[in-house]
């Protein structure tokens with residue numbers, strides 16, 4: 001499980017640990033890990049030209065001590081001081097091993113720039129001299145390694161209202177921060193490398209399931225299982241306008257853990273579904289529903305509301321989201337909007353949702369008393385009680401028509417097999433992205449190909 005803690009939680013854990021250790025120990029741990037990560041990033045240290053961008057706080061201290069370690073191993077290290085105050089011990093350590101203080105123009109010929117401008121103490125945005133330095137690095141194609149966080153992002157929300165660093169690698173300490181997992185900031189981090197500095201932290205509200213967590217949650221059939229006990233999913237999806245949505249969602253559902261799928265919809269669409277999947281049966285008892293993908297003119301709001309009020313959990317997707325209202329208890333509903341659909345639900349602009357994804361996913365979960373899975377490059381899942389899961393393993397090739405229908409079918413399948421909406425959403429998003437990575441392998445793919453790769457992605461995970 002990858003956990004993302006708030007700045008307040010990190011500071012409390014740091015204070016507790018620092019009280020037990022000699023002064024400076026944590027910064028030395030951070031700097032040691034950072035120096036090794038930078039050395040690995042460069043493929044060696046000797047002769048490398050390293051520029052440090054140094055702000056006024058301990059983030060700059062980390063960068064300076066790491067710079068001193070790199071200089072000791074033969075790197076040419078130059079510190080660019082962006083504030084009248086730089087961490088005194090760090091600066092002295094760097095100068096003592098042959099590092100020097102230089103100017104922004106040194107960036108042009110550097111092999112790497114370390115962003116020690118601000119870390120968890122930073123407010124969003126970059127001051128003009130910091131911005132100019134960062135722009136110079138971008139202009140000359142010099143990669144930036146962010147120390148703890150890319151400077152300028154909002155650490156606790158993942159928002160990027162102001163200019164910020166776009167890193168090729170982020171080296172963070174103690175735990176992940178929310179900006180490492182939640183877009184748009186997450187996309188500015190590059191790969192995130194975590195250095196353990198020994199912090200003792202409480203459980204985090206924002207978590208990201210990793211392979212072992214997904215494996216532990218996946219419902220696996222056993223000797224006494226039959227097609228009913230494995231779970232039966234009802235699908236109310238597709239329409240004469242969008243028959244493909246029904247076929248695609250069914251393919252996703254059948255590639256999940258359940259034993260049977262029931263399709264409910266117009267005869268012509270049912271025929272298309274059965275032609276692709278002869279094993280699909282008609283109306284009857286189910287353990288969960290997937291409703292909404294490609295419903296178009298077939299949208300029947302009163303019928304959907306009846307199903308939302310019934311006992312069986314529901315995945316509510318696409319057109320079906322129009323049936324959601326903020327009365328009543330819907331804790332067993334998983335809503336799966338993309339940013340445009342969530343914006344419509346909340347009466348705000350799409351760009352506003354894209355800029356503040358965590359905030360609006362949480363807001364909708366609270367307002368409608370549902371679990372919200374907000375689709376996008378990283379998927380944010382918010383439960384009605386404030387828990388958040390983030391999925392980060394997708395490929396941009398997954399942004400293809402019908403991919404959302406696969407996800408709706410798969411999440412319904414996981415609900416019908418007994419997972420909670422939060423777990424179904426997190427496991428579903430993870431496997432959906434894994435299947436996309438398999439079927440894409442770095443090139444184009446289609447929704448059907450993603451759905452067809454789901455069994456193999458699941459097998460690889462469980463084996």
Ligand SMILES: NC(=O)C1=CN([C@@H]2O[C@H](COP(=O)(O)OP(=O)(O)OC[C@H]3O[C@@H](n4cnc5c(N)ncnc54)[C@H](O)[C@@H]3O)[C@@H](O)[C@H]2O)[C@@H](O)CC1
Pocket residue numbers: 010011013014026027030055056057058059060062117118119120121122123124125126127147148149152173174197
């Ligand atoms: N808290 C911890 O557990 C640890 C923290 N360490 C490092 O310490 C960092 C936090 O250090 P600080 O608390 O000194 O804070 P920062 O170094 O993040 O920020 C320093 C100061 O910069 C100023 N500032 C804020 N926003 C700015 C902006 N947009 N542009 C320019 N200046 C701005 C503020 O006066 C702020 O206090 C962490 O990110 C990490 O790198 C590590 O040394 C190890 C452990």
Ligand SMILES: Nc1ncnc2c1ncn2[C@@H]1O[C@H](COP(=O)(O)OP(=O)(O)O)[C@@H](O)[C@H]1O
Pocket residue numbers: 338374375376377378379394395396397398399400401402403404405406407432
């Ligand atoms: N840039 C991206 N990188 C990775 N995954 C993405 C990206 N954009 C969208 N996705 C994923 O692709 C799927 C698209 O679903 P959706 O928008 O509902 O499309 P459709 O309605 O055509 O099925 C979602 O699972 C979403 O998370």
Ligand SMILES: [K+]
Pocket residue numbers: 059115116117118119146147148149150151
């Ligand atoms: K930084």
